[in-house]
Amino acid sequence: MLHIVVCIKQVPDSAQIRVHPVTNTIMRQGVPAIINPYDLYALEEALRIKDKFGGFVTVITMGPPQAENALRKALSFGADDAILVTDRAFAGADTLATSFALASAIRQIEKNMPVDMIFCGKQTIDGDTAQVGPGIAKRLNLELLTYISSITSVSAGKKEIVVQRRSEGGVQVLKTRLPCLVTMLEGSNEMRFATMPNMIRAARTTVKRWDRIAAGIEDVTKIGLKGSPTVVSKVFAPSPKTVKAEIVQTESNEPQDLVGSLLMRMFTKFPHVREELEKSATV
Amino acid sequence: MSEETKKPAGKKKLELDPRLAEYRGIWVFIEHERGTLHTVSWELLGEGRKLADKLGVPLAGVVMGEPGEDTRRFCQEAFYHGADHCYLMEDPLLKDYRNQPFTKGMTDLVNAYKPEILLLGATTLGRDLAGSVATTLKTGLTADCTELNIDVEIRSLLATRPTFGGSLLCTIQTLNYRPQMATVRPRVMAMPKRDTTRSGDITEHKLSMIESDIITKVLEFIPDQNTNKINLEYADIIVSGGKGLKKQENFQLIWELAKVLGAEVGATRPLVQSGWVEAGRQVGQTGKTVRPKLYIAAGISGAIQHRVGMDASDVIVAINNDPNAPIFDFATYGIVGNAMTILPALTEAFRRELANRRAEAVAV
Structure with missing residues (x-):
């Protein structure tokens, strides 16, 4: 039996985030919190391994108390146990402090x-x-396999795994030993639907809450703001471009006239665009 | 670290903590795989050159790989693109990218020669390596920067990156740890001029590892087929579509224009999410960053998430039926109108224009 830990994060649905036009602050109100979409590929892959070889899937997240909802959702998909690592001392953590915790x-x-x-x-x-x-892999001294597009084989007995890893120019086929840490690529699988028995179980399961001490952390200088080497020194809105688009208009405003006018203006002002087009055009 | 050693960031003319002052110079990781160099390395050298000149320190490239002509050639090219110096680590174990030997090699180099800034490309390889090296060295790392600068007084890297899907930018500093690390996405920084009169010297360093130390083995490498490769990041002409195209079949108009222009095809995130186009064609915050000579945006409103991926294009032509669409605030040319009628007209106009040109060229 394999014991698999899945790390997830509750995030605001970024597609729905708006910035206040005057104060430049994030308007979080009404923005739904979801499981980070990339983490669902990780969870599904863990559940598939459990289905195939038998196993136990623990989901863990670090976050505020309401992140429990994300864990309960993970339980409804089929995870066996859920742990919420939550403590005010974690506030302001950057990636180094987060991986430590x-x-x-x-x-x-x-x-x-x-x-x-x-x-x-x-x-x-x-x-x-x-x-x-x-960061977690390095701290736990585990083999690190990032951008994994598929897990080709798992040998539970020999504690070996073969995976396909996306690299810039192709796919690496890698073999390594367990224990290891895998980060899954998007599109590598599709999340299952929650089943009724799992939903009922999720509602009944107690999500464990661990504070800093329960998570085994004594040294507070390693976590939260204090444990973070990076500091955010400035937050600002992207500067608006001062020059707006030259709007192409003609007397008729017919498509043919508009595009004709566009080409003339563009080729006069930017002859290099014309040269580029002549190089690549297939006409 | 004790509190007394921390220096407030705001005060000027501070003496740098001697423990930090030991670290000097700027390094750029020169990324290559299977004999192919990733040009993000040159973009980083171009940017690193500016930072090094501000600090008055040398700029170095770090080349790691199996012994052979490639590594020497990449050192030479690094000099041509702005490096003063190269750190070279050659070992057969570095033939393929594997996290363990590359992390070990890079951390050993940093500990031996102590750079104050280390820059890597935000590629699959660069992100894997940067995260591992930063954790091993217990230092700060800022991912996916769009702008780098220096606070010269405190020799601090100002790394600016988009946050919350590009709605805001934040500047991040690593004040009390060295090296200060950052990754930058391909095409965010401009390519420097290649100057073959430049040269530099090479410091060689051994990788202290043997194959049996390395747990992960590479069984095979399957290169991507050239035919279905999407070369969006380095395309010189891109035709892109957004939600304003309304129906999936209308996206065909984008393909037709792209075909005439010999252009790559891009799209916004909603189109990728609706399955009209493959994910590799997404331009923007969660997709690719592009900087073509010509970017034609049809039915794209110009939301910040898309803009951050394409506003470094030389010329942006926007077609949108909403005269108030944000894309007209930063495009070069705008046509207010229906993309479904403008696109075919544009395709035809380009076809005619380019065919005329070709005929003239033949006549001459």
Whole structure:
């Protein structure tokens, strides 16, 4: 039996975020909180391995108390256990401090049941850094497999895994030993639907809440703002371009006239665009 | 670290903590795989050159790979693109990218020669390596920067990146740790001029590792087929479509124009999410950053998430039926009108124009 830990994050649905035009602050009101979409590929892959080889899937997240909702959702998809690592002392953590806290919590999980694999999404949609997964792997001294598009084989007995990893110019086929940490690429699988029995179980399961002490962290200088080497020194809105578009208009405003006028203006002012077109055009 | 060693950021003319002052110079990781160099490395050298000149320190490239002509050639090219110096680590174990030996090699180099700033491309390789190196060195790393600058007084890297899907920008500093690390996406920084009169010197350093230390093995490498490769980031002409095209079949108009122009096809996130176009064609915050010579945007409103991926284009032509669409605030030319009628007219006009030109050229 394999014990798989899946790290997830509750994020605001970034597609629905607006910035206040005057104060430049994020307007969070009414923006739904969701499981980071990339993490669903990680969770589904973990559940597939569990289906195939038997196993136990623990989901873990670090966040505010309301992040429990994300964990309950993960339970309804079929995870077996859920842990919310939450403490005011974690506030203001950057990726280094976050990976410290999560790695420490995972060490506590291991005290009850050794961990064979850790799954993460390739990145979050709010921070977009893709740094926490590698950070956890390094802190736990695990093999790190990022941008995995498919898990070709798992040998539970030999504790070996073969995966396909996306690289810039192709796909690497890698073999490594468990335990390891995998970050899954988007589109690598499709999240299952929650089943009725799992939904009922999710509602009944107690999500464990771990504070800093329960997560095995004594040194507060390693977590939260204090444990973060990076500081945000300035937040500002992108500067608006001062020059607006030259709007192409003609007497008739017929499509043929408009595009004719556009080409004439553009080729006069930007002859290099014309040269470029002549090089690449297929006419 | 004790509180007394921390220096407030705002005060000027500070003596840098001697522990931090030991770190000097700017490094750029020169990324290559299977003999192919990733040009983001040159873009970073171009930007690194400016930062190094502000600080008055040398700029170095870090080349890691299997022994052979490639690594020497990449050092040479690094000099041509602005480096003063190269750190070269050659070992057969570095043939393919693997996290463990590359992390070990890079952290050893940093600990031995102590750069104050280390820049990498925000590619699959660069992000994997940067995250691992920063955690091993316990230092700060800022991902996906769009702008880099220096606070010269405190020798601090000002790394600016979009946040909340591009709605805001934030500037991040690593004040009390070295090196200060950042990744930058391909095409965000301009390509520097290649100057073959430049040269530099090479410091070689051994990788202290043997194959049996490395747990992960590369069984195979399957290169991408050239035919279905999407070369959006480096395309010189891009035709892109958005929600304003209304129906999936209308996206065909984008393909037709792109075909005449020999252009790549891009799209906004909603179209990718609706499955009209593959994910590799998405331009914007969660997609690709592009900087073509010509970007034609049809039915794209110009939301900030899309804009951050394309506003470095030389010339932007926007077609939208809403005269108040934000895209007209930053495009070069705008046509207010129905994309479904303008696009075919544009395709025809380009076809005629370019065919005429070709005929003239033949006649001459």
